[in-house]
Amino acid sequence: MGWAIALHGGAGDIPHSLPPERRLPREACLRHCLQIGVDALTSRKSPLDVIELVVRELENNPHFNAGRGSVLTTSGTVEMEACIMDGKSMRCGAVSGLTTVVNAISLSRLVMEKTPHLAYVGYGLQYIVFYQEYHYTTRMLQGIETVDASHFITQENVERLKQAKEANRVQVDYTQPVEKDVKRDELKPDGDSQIGTVGCVAVDSEGNLAAATSTGGLVNKMVGRIGDTPIICAGTYANSLCAVSATGKGEAIIRGTVARDVAALMEFKGMSLQEAAALVVGDRVPKGHVGLVAVSATGEVTMPFNTTGMFRACATEDGHSEIAIWDS
Amino acid sequence: MGRGWAIALHGGAGIDPNITLHRQQEAKEHLSRYLNLGVSAIRSSLPANDVVELVVRELESDPLFNSGKGSALTEKGTVEMDASIMDGTRRRCGAVSGLMRVKNPVSLARLVMEKSPHSYLAFSGAEEFARQQGVELVDNEYFITDENRKMLKLAQDANTIMVVHFHLIFPNIHFLLFFINLNFVHATMIVLLKIGWQFDNSIPITGHAYLPETVGCVVVDGQGRCAAATSTGGLMNKMSGRIGDTPLIGSGTYACNLCGVSCTGEGEAIIRATLARDVAAVMEYKGLGLQEAVDFVLKEKLDDGAEAGIIAVSREGEVACGFNSIGMFRGFATEDGFMEVAIWDSMKQ
Numbered sequence: 231m232g233w234a235i236a237l238h239g240g241a242g243d244i245p246h247s248l249p250p251e252r253r254l255p256r257e258a259c260l261r262h263c264l265q266i267g268v269d270a271l272t273s274r275k276s277p278l279d280v281i282e283l284v285v286r287e288l289e290n291n292p293h294f295n296a297g298r299g300s301v302l303t304t305s306g307t308v309e310m311e312a313c314i315m316d317g318k319s320m321r322c323g324a325v326s327g328l329t330t331v332v333n334a335i336s337l338s339r340l341v342m343e344k345t346p347h348l349a350y351v352g353y354g355l356q357y358i359v360f361y362q363e364y365h366y367t368t369r370m371l372q373g374i375e376t377v378d379a380s381h382f383i384t385q386e387n388v389e390r391l392k393q394a395k396e397a398n399r400v401q402v403d404y405t406q407p408v409e410k411d412v413k414r415d416e417l418k419p420d421g422d423s424q425i426g427t428v429g430c431v432a433v434d435s436e437g438n439l440a441a442a443t444s445t446g447g448l449v450n451k452m453v454g455r456i457g458d459t460p461i462i463c464a465g466t467y468a469n470s471l472c473a474v475s476a477t478g479k480g481e482a483i484i485r486g487t488v489a490r491d492v493a494a495l496m497e498f499k500g501m502s503l504q505e506a507a508a509l510v511v512g513d514r515v516p517k518g519h520v521g522l523v524a525v526s527a528t529g530e531v532t533m534p535f536n537t538t539g540m541f542r543a544c545a546t547e548d549g550h551s552e553i554a555i556w557d558s
Numbered sequence: 559m560g561r562g563w564a565i566a567l568h569g570g571a572g573i574d575p576n577i578t579l580h581r582q583q584e585a586k587e588h589l590s591r592y593l594n595l596g597v598s599a600i601r602s603s604l605p606a607n608d609v610v611e612l613v614v615r616e617l618e619s620d621p622l623f624n625s626g627k628g629s630a631l632t633e634k635g636t637v638e639m640d641a642s643i644m645d646g647t648r649r650r651c652g653a654v655s656g657l658m659r660v661k662n663p664v665s666l667a668r669l670v671m672e673k674s675p676h677s678y679l680a681f682s683g684a685e686e687f688a689r690q691q692g693v694e695l696v697d698n699e700y701f702i703t704d705e706n707r708k709m710l711k712l713a714q715d716a717n718t719i720m721v722v723h724f725h726l727i728f729p730n731i732h733f734l735l736f737f738i739n740l741n742f743v744h745a746t747m748i749v750l751l752k753i754g755w756q757f758d759n760s761i762p763i764t765g766h767a768y769l770p771e772t773v774g775c776v777v778v779d780g781q782g783r784c785a786a787a788t789s790t791g792g793l794m795n796k797m798s799g800r801i802g803d804t805p806l807i808g809s810g811t812y813a814c815n816l817c818g819v820s821c822t823g824e825g826e827a828i829i830r831a832t833l834a835r836d837v838a839a840v841m842e843y844k845g846l847g848l849q850e851a852v853d854f855v856l857k858e859k860l861d862d863g864a865e866a867g868i869i870a871v872s873r874e875g876e877v878a879c880g881f882n883s884i885g886m887f888r889g890f891a892t893e894d895g896f897m898e899v900a901i902w903d904s905m906k907q
Binding site: 320321322326327451452453454455456457461462463464467480481484485486487490491494495498499 | 649650651653655674675676677678679680681682683684686687801806807808809812829830832835836839840843844861
C-alpha cells in the first residue's frame, strides 16, 4: 500500500535518434510534473486534485500534444479534448472540440462536478460536452480561462501538419518522418514528426484512484474527429481497482476498449495490474499503436507500451521513481 | 441452443406507465414491422452489419421513437442526434454526434466506420463528411415533431418534468410522486423527514421525464457474425453539445466475435458502467452465458436507482434482454422460429 503516481506525454514511434533539443525539454517537463505530483500526494491532496494539477502542467507545456502545443486538424486549427474520472465515485467528465479553453482537463472536471442536467440529485453527472465557439455559456465557463485560439498553435505543429499533408496521411502520436527528397532545400531535423497525448493516474495511501487524459488528437485529423481520450471505455478509466490513461492510435484504443479492459481483467479474471495491462497492450491492440500508464489501489504502477517509445514518469511511496522514453 | 441467426431491436427503456393502449398498439405494430424486415434481410443472407443498419434506419425514420425523426429536442428547440455501429467480426466501429441535418445518423456512423480514417466524428465535422459522402441531408425541421415541441415547452416552462422515485425504508414501500420543480422535491423531502419518515439513502433521488430514448438493433447472422447499432436524439431539453452513451463504444454499443449489445436508459449511468462492453467482458473473462451476462451487469454494474435496458445476441444464435425500468419497447426473433414483441414485463425474474 502507499501512494503512487504515473504520467505520460505520449506513446509512438519516437526515434532513438531524437535530437537532444527535442528530448531534453520533454524529459525536463516530465521530471517537473512528476515532482509536482509527488509533492501534492505527499501533502495529502486528493488524487483528483493531483492529476488535474499534473495534466494542467503538461497541457501548458508546448512540447506535448495537449493544450498549447496541440497538433493541428486538417484545417490548421486546434481541437482539444480531455477526460477525468474519479475511481471512488466513478463520476467522470469529458470534453471535446475545444478551441479556446486553456486547460481542457479543468473543464472536464467542471463537467464532472457541476453541470446540472434534468434535476439529477445526488448523482455525479458525466457526459461529454462538445463545445464549439458558439456553444459556450457564461455559467459553464466560470473559472475556466479562455484565450484566443492562436495561443495553442506552435510552429512545430504547423510544420507537422504540412509534412502530414505532403505525405497525405493521418499521423499517429509518433511516426518517423517520410523519406525526403534530398534535393529539398530545407533539412528537417531527425525524428519526432509527432507528439502524443498526455495523461496522469494517481492513487493516495487510502487507495483512492483517479485518471486524467488530455490531447490535441491526431495531426491532420478531420475537423470534428473525436479520439479515445474522452471515451471512458477507451482512453481514460478509473474504478476502485485501478486508474488507467492510454495513448497512441485513438481508433485502435477505442476498438480495443483499452482502459476499461485493464480494470475488467483485474476484476473478472483476478489478474494483477501488471498482468492485465501487459495483456491489453500485448493482445488487444496491434503493435505500434498503444501505451498506457496505470496504478492500482494497492500502490502498484505499470507503464507498458507496444510502440517504439513512450514519454513517461512514475513514482511510488516506497521511493521508486523513473523517467523514461524507450525500453530500459 | 445452437448456431443460427438471431435479431433483437429496441425502441427505448423507461416507458410512461400511463401510455395509452392505442399508443402501445401502435408501437408494437411498428416494432413488429421492423423486426420482420430485419428477419427477411437476414434470410436473404445480408450480413449482420447491413441488417442492423437497415433496422435502425427504419426506427430513425419513425417519429414514434426518439431517434432521427421524432428525436427529443435540445434546450434550443433543435435536434442533435448521435449514433454508433460496431462490426463484431473485425471489431471496427463508427460513431457520430451532434448531427442536425443527416436524415439517417446510423448510416453516417457506418460510413465513418468504412470510409473515413477515424471512428468518431461530431458536429460540423461530421456534417461536412456527410456532405462529402453525398448522404441525404434535410432541414433540422424535418426531425422535429409537434409532440416533442410540446414536451419541450412543458419541460422548460416547469423548469423540469420530474418523476421522483422514493423508497421508504420502513415499511418497505416504493412510490412515485410527480413534481414540476426541484424545489418542491426538496421541500417535500424535508417535510417527510421531519415527520419521521426514513428514506433509503442508497437510492439517490432521481428525476426524469418518461421519454424513452434511443433505438437499437443487434444481430447475429447465419455465419455467426455479430453486429450492434444504436441511435438517439438524446434527452429532452438537453444542453446543446451534450453527448450521452449512445455514440460511445463500450457504453451504448459494443460488438465482438462473441456478441452484439445495445443499451438504452440513463446515459450517464450507462457510460460510467461501460455497460455494453461489460456484457461482453463478463462473457469473455468470466465465461458467463449471454443472458447471465446481461443480468449480471444490470444488477452489479449499474448504480442503484439508475435505469437501463439491454438487448444482446450471441454468436451461438441466442437473444437476451434485461431492463430494470418500467418497460422497454423491444422485439426478438431467432432462427428456430421464436418471435416476440413486448413492452412490459422484464424477461428477467
